[in-house]
Amino acid sequence: MKLNGKVGIVTGAASGIGLAIAEGFAKEGANITVADLDDEGGNKAVEKIKELGRDGLFVKTNVTKREDCKRLIDETVKKFGTIDILVNNAGLQYVSPITEFPEEKWDLLIGVMITGPFLCTKYALPYMIQQKSGRIINMSSIHGLIAAKFKSAYVSAKHGVIGLTKVTALEMAEHGITANAICPTFVRTPLVDKQIDDQAKAHGIPREEVLEKVILAEAPMKRMLEPEEVADLAVYLASDSARNITGAAIAIDEGWTAQ
Numbered sequence: 001m002k003l004n005g006k007v008g009i010v011t012g013a014a015s016g017i018g019l020a021i022a023e024g025f026a027k028e029g030a031n032i033t034v035a036d037l038d039d040e041g042g043n044k045a046v047e048k049i050k051e052l053g054r055d056g057l058f059v060k061t062n063v064t065k066r067e068d069c070k071r072l073i074d075e076t077v078k079k080f081g082t083i084d085i086l087v088n089n090a091g092l093q094y095v096s097p098i099t100e101f102p103e104e105k106w107d108l109l110i111g112v113m114i115t116g117p118f119l120c121t122k123y124a125l126p127y128m129i130q131q132k133s134g135r136i137i138n139m140s141s142i143h144g145l146i147a148a149k150f151k152s153a154y155v156s157a158k159h160g161v162i163g164l165t166k167v168t169a170l171e172m173a174e175h176g177i178t179a180n181a182i183c184p185t186f187v188r189t190p191l192v193d194k195q196i197d198d199q200a201k202a203h204g205i206p207r208e209e210v211l212e213k214v215i216l217a218e219a220p221m222k223r224m225l226e227p228e229e230v231a232d233l234a235v236y237l238a239s240d241s242a243r244n245i246t247g248a249a250i251a252i253d254e255g256w257t258a259q
């Protein structure tokens with residue numbers, strides 16, 4: 001097993017990619033703290049981790065709140081003794097032209113997808129520095145590498161978290177800690193399902209055409225990723241095999257950015 005006895009925290013692990021990563025880590029022998037706003041999904045995720053034979057903990061967390069991020073780290077260390085892997089994965093989308101983009105949605109998306117990763121990283125690093133090893137994995141997106149219309153906050157946050165990843169990698173290189181970002185194209189999760197109507201409205205096309213004309217329009221392979229396919233890369237980055245990979249923003253984009 002690649003992560004035997006390791007302790008991981010996955011934010012946004014009640015659903016989608018985060019849930020797949022939590023399960024992927026547990027299959028490789030890690031104990032996991034699930035951090036999410038969603039109690040029901042968070043507790044179900046812990047049940048799944050336990051079914052896989054590992055220990056799990058749910059800490060209800062709003063990653064935009066300093067005290068929640070501190071408590072997440074404290075409760076993890078209290079239960080499991082340390083932190084080996086932090087996955088900053090919690091996220092959400094909002095689709096609207098800049099001229100109509102609600103300012104409170106801007107604050108929320110930036111808070112969840114840049115401030116949250118900064119806070120969790122800041123509070124987790126002292127434990128990793130102490131043990132001279134650790135892994136930070138930030139969930140960026142294809143939209144951390146290229147832009148899309150009507151996603152100003154999301155594109156800004158996902159570009160920004162790649163910057164945070166690079167700084168973390170440089171500062172932590174001497175401590176045996178790596179930091180990398182994963183940049184997937186569209187993945188079959190509730191986050192994508194929820195944006196179909198807004199995409200149809202913003203692009204002025206029927207709902208049924210969103211998949212072909214917007215979501216898969218630029219993707220050479222014309223398919224959506226499954227959450228488990230993203231989890232496989234996270235498992236690799238968390239493993240010892242990836243010890244020399246740091247500061248990277250790794251695309252799983254089916255050739256999208258090769259164009």
Ligand SMILES: NC(=O)c1ccc[n+]([C@@H]2O[C@H](COP(=O)([O-])OP(=O)(O)OC[C@H]3O[C@@H](n4cnc5c(N)ncnc54)[C@H](O)[C@@H]3O)[C@@H](O)[C@H]2O)c1
Nearest residue numbers: 012014015016017037062063089090091141186187189191
């Ligand atoms: N689905 C995609 O196509 C895709 C592509 C590239 C990147 N991503 C990124 O992957 C990550 C996971 O997305 P997903 O598609 O699995 O979405 P999802 O909606 O299935 O899961 C997101 C999870 O984040 C949680 N969350 C939201 N705000 C939170 C907060 N303030 N504090 C704690 N938890 C919070 C939600 O409750 C939910 O469980 C996001 O960062 C997203 O931007 C998704």
